[in-house]
Amino acid sequence: MNDAKFQRQVISLNALIPALLMAWDWNRGRLGANPVEFVTRATGVLCLVFLALTLMVTPLRKLAGWNWLLKHRRILGLFAFWYGLAHLLTYVVFDRGLKLATIPGDVGQRPFIAVGMISFLLMVPLAVTSTNAMIKRLGGQRWARLHRLTYLIAVGGVAHYWMIVKSDLRWPVFFAGIFAVLLGYRVVAKLAKPGPGPG
Amino acid sequence: MPGDPRIKSSEITPEAVFNSRRVFMRSSLLAGSALATAGVYRAFGPRPKVENHGTVLATVAEEGLSLPVIGADEGPTPFEDVSGYNNYYEFSTSKGAVARRARDFVTRPWSVEVGGLAGKPRVFDLEELLKFPQVERVYRFRCVEGWSMIIPWVGFPLRDLLQKVEPLAAATHVAFQTYYDLKQMPDAGDAGIELPYVEGLRLDEALHPLTLLATGLYGKTLPNQNGAPIRLVVPWKYGFKSIKSVVKITLTDRQPPTTWNIAAPDEYGFYSNVNPDVDHPRWSQAREQRIGEITKRPTLPFNGYAEQVAGLYKGMDLRVKF
Secondary structure, eight states, X not given: OOHHHHHHHHHHHHHHHHHHHHHHHHHTTOSOSOHHHHHHHHHHHHHHHHHHHHHHHHHHHHHHOOGGGGGGHHHHHHHHHHHHHHHHHHIIIIISTTOGGGHHHHHHHXXXXXXXXXXXXXXXXXXXXXXXXXXXXXXXXXXXXXXXXXXXXXXXXXXXXXXXXXXXXXXXXHHHHHHHHHHHHHHHHHHHSOSSOOX | OTTOTTSOGGGSOOHHHHHHHHHHHHXXXXXXXXXXXXXXXXXXXXXXXXXXXXXXXXXXXXXXXXXXXXXXXXXXXXXXXXXXXXXXXTTBSSTTTHHHHTTTOOOOSOEEEEEESBSSOEEEEHHHHTTSXXXXXXXXXXXXXXXXXXXXXXXXXXXXHHHHHOBOTTOOEEEEEEOOOTTTOTTGGGSOSOSSOEEEEEHHHHTXXXXXXXXXXXXXXXXXXXXXXXXXXXXXXXXXXXXXXXXXXXXXXXXXXXXXXXXXXXXXXXXXXXXXTXXXXXXXXXXXXXXXXXXXXXXXXXXXXXXXXXXXXXXXXXXXXX
8 A cells, every 4th residue: 555655646736736727827818917916926825825734734633643644744845835936936037027136125125025035035944954864964853943943934924915915904814813723733732741842 | 354254255356446446536536636626726716707798988089188109019908907807995805806796786877976165066967977078098007006007998087077066266176985885895894995985186186188087998888897887097196096986076175085095194195196216115116017918117207197297296295295
């Protein structure tokens, strides 16, 4: 039996569906009136979705006993990274017109872009250290501590979304609520368990 | 359960069948989950299908008005984009969803109350407003969010209407109000802005020949999502100044409150003239995404109408009065 492999195939296929449909729609001119805005927003939201899924693994293992999910946390996290990278690239290519020299000034001027950029940059070391070899090199404890940066990334990602919305806050509030529950669970779990333990 | 006496050997699934069942189950799960994910993704996607169901409006030719030439490479923006991508927060804050949500908006009968500091205030029925000589004006339209269109409007200068009610000498500004009805606009409570939507102009801006009361676009009456049956169009200002579905026009002696200015005074000024040199605090206004194009265009001062309207703001610091 190779259940883990099959599960990974299901997750990867489903994680790629939005990207594939977006590419297909782009190709046939069906991304709506403002394709750049749509792709920017969709990739950003997908990054948050995969961050949330990544953070759901631990509570689901502890509360529902779904330990098999642990094997797939890496790929969920990597999809958050890839959609985040796609989101950043839409900004660099379309908003900045590939004029890289204009980026520092723009980031400095607009706090919401700075917050998004920092959140993305924090994802880079996590993606780089996602391989088995890197886990071994860092040692499990140090690796786990480093990867708790995910909490900060989630907070930054939602703040970035919240800061750009004009007036209707329902979606940022929705994501903030999900992350609040997922991070709140960890605080409660830590408090319930005396002494130092895994976050 | 090896050797369980209750299971006959004829009941054991042959290995080949077992394997092919497993392949079938797994491919079904792959395909089924992929379809479900695609369905969820599609439910959020922007795919409005809009058609122009309006009735044809007769227009008269115009003389003596010099408008900037809009190059053939600039448009006009296709109807399905003009009417499939709308900011009309009373119906939805999602630009792709407005057309569908506004489909059943009832705009007949309709009347516009024109009053305030006027010698002859009165109510105009829509039929009466449609009898003003209608002209076609192809204008640039620049949204404060950073996108723009080229739109062939049909309508008549606002000043034609204002002159009918004879503004008093004390009048300095004009206030506008949009129709508001939660029964017809059930999602308006989620807009996050104070409603009914209100806007305003200085009287000289309102009397400028470019300031239009639009009754249609692309030769036909306005689609609901574009502000049917009658809306303001001020081409040198950000789009939110061009208030939709107008029910009330009031001459006044003070600067009237305006919706987005109330919501975020540091982001949306009363004037809100298109100005590439004054950024929105959260994004740049130097360039714009023309709908239908992939790369950005530079934004023009007063949206390209500086020759016609810059004189209105002589001596004003447009960074302060943004």
